[in-house]
Each structure stands twice: as structure tokens, then as C-alpha cells.
Amino acid sequence: MSSLHSPALWDVRRLPRADGKNVLVTGGNAGIGYFVAEQLAGTGATVILAGRDTAKAQAAQVSIRARVPGAHVRHIRLDLADLSSLQASADALRPQRLDAVVCNAGVLLDQPPRRETRDGNELMFATNHLGHFALISLLTPLLMATPGSRVVTTGSFTAKSESLDLDDLQSTRDYRPKRTYARSKLAQMLFGFELDRRLRAAGSTTLSVIIHPGGALDSLTPSRPPVRVRTRGERLRGLPAGLLLQGKEAAAWPAVRAVLDPSVRGGQLWGPRVFGIRGLPALEPVQGHLADTVLAARLWTASAGLTGLDPSTNLT
Known part of the structure; x- marks a missing residue:
């Protein structure tokens, strides 16, 4: 069987049970992250929604419990743009086992001006990449202590056609929001691949898997009150786009499979x-910039310098 085909049958509507497992989903209170959380909750797993907004997290919990009776779901506060706050977020998980982390949260700015975090990092790069890099650094001991745990990093198909400028990771020159976003997602994906290489070198059973959700629109996404309600007008306007794109419920499928499927391997x-x-989750080739091991290693070093943290220190 070709390596680019799914190695096993997978039914997105009949997921395997995951009772007793704990999964952290960053940005699990809205968008694709919400549907990742809802689908995982349906397997019996305990799902921890990690996000800044407590009210939105409470709404997400109400929605999940309405669709999944008896769902095990809770919230911890997480602000990926504030590096100094991440230790408290990590501490909120202990001493539980941690079977998977879905690095899903992200920010996309549509227009200038360029914005910075309190740490002086460009906002999209800081939130999408550096915050997750630092969070995984802090959670590595817990992940390493849980046999077969997984880190699932959410990239973007837009990242495949982008290149990373290691001399301008902060986009201080010629700032273009969409390009900066794509580069931040490329950085996330490179981190995921490099993490798996380092996990393998350390002999760890923890896997690092990289996914992207494809193209997802709100107009194609089913309502989930009180999180979000799709109007009839939105649904009708979105019908033509449904020939090419999909809703966020379907966009969650690659991440859910990466968490649950026993046939998934690290570095995929x-x-x-x-x-x-659009469509069912399937394996894709790792090529181009995504396969550049030198670039990934250099990005890792730069990220450790910017965050003051390094997952490698906890891999042995």
C-alpha cells in the first residue's frame, strides 16, 4: 500500500473509545478547536479546553454536554501570547496524565499595523508558534511520563507555499499579515517535525504528528449554540463553496484521527x-520546506532563544 494512502479504514462517525485518556486542546472553545473537543469528548476522553476567555469556554462546555451526555470536559486558562503565564497553565494540569495535546489555537490578523506581545514578539508568530513551543516545553515531562502520548500540531495548507526567513522571524521588514500568518504556521509545522525527530532520537514513545484542516468556512459549519448559530442566509450563501471547501466540523477530522488512530506514526x-x-483525513507527503531538517533545527534554536525554554532538555 502506498505511504500516501491511509494505512487503515477510518470512520469519522464511529470513533474508537478513549475512556480514561486526557486530551488538552488549545483554542478548544471555538472554531475548528471546538469541534475537535466535541468529537473527542464523544469517545469518553476527558477534554481540557485551553483558552483565554472563560465565558467562551463555559459556552463551549454547555454545547458539548448538550450533544455528548456525560461528557468529561473542563477548562484551564491559557494565553499563548503571554510567555510568563504559561507555567501557571501547565501547573493547572498536574498531576494528571496527559495523553495528547492538540496545538490548535491561533490568531490571524487581516490588516496592518503590525502588533507585538508584551514580550516584544510579533503577535501571530508569538501566539501560533512560540506560545505552543513554550507550552510543549513545559508539558514535556508529563507527556513523556504517559506512554504513547501524542503532540498534534495544527499547520495550514497556506504554509506549504511559503518560506521562512530566519533573519526576520518577527516580520519587522515588509510586514504583510497573510504572509506573516502563513510563516507562523510553517514554523509550527517545522517544529512538529523536528520534535518528532528529537523524540525518536531520545527513544521516547511520545509521538509528534502534524496536521492541517484544509479549507473551512463558517457558512458550511453546523450551528452549536451557544457557541455559534449559523443563520439560514449564511447556509444558503455557503452552498456553492461547499463544492470545494468544507465546514469546521469536517476540518477537525485530521486532528481527531491524529489523536486516536493507533496506526498513526510520528512525523506524519x-x-x-x-x-x-476537504474530505476525509489522509496522509500527505512531507516535502519542500517541510522536509528541510537544517531549517527546522535552526528554527528550534531560535525559538528556544526567544522563549527561554527548550523541549529537548526534558527528553532524556
């Missing part, structure tokens, strides 16, 4: 089957 890239933008 999963995305939607149809042209990488």
Missing part, C-alpha cells in the same frame, strides 16, 4: 483527502 502529515482542502 495528515490533511483532507480531496486536494488537501
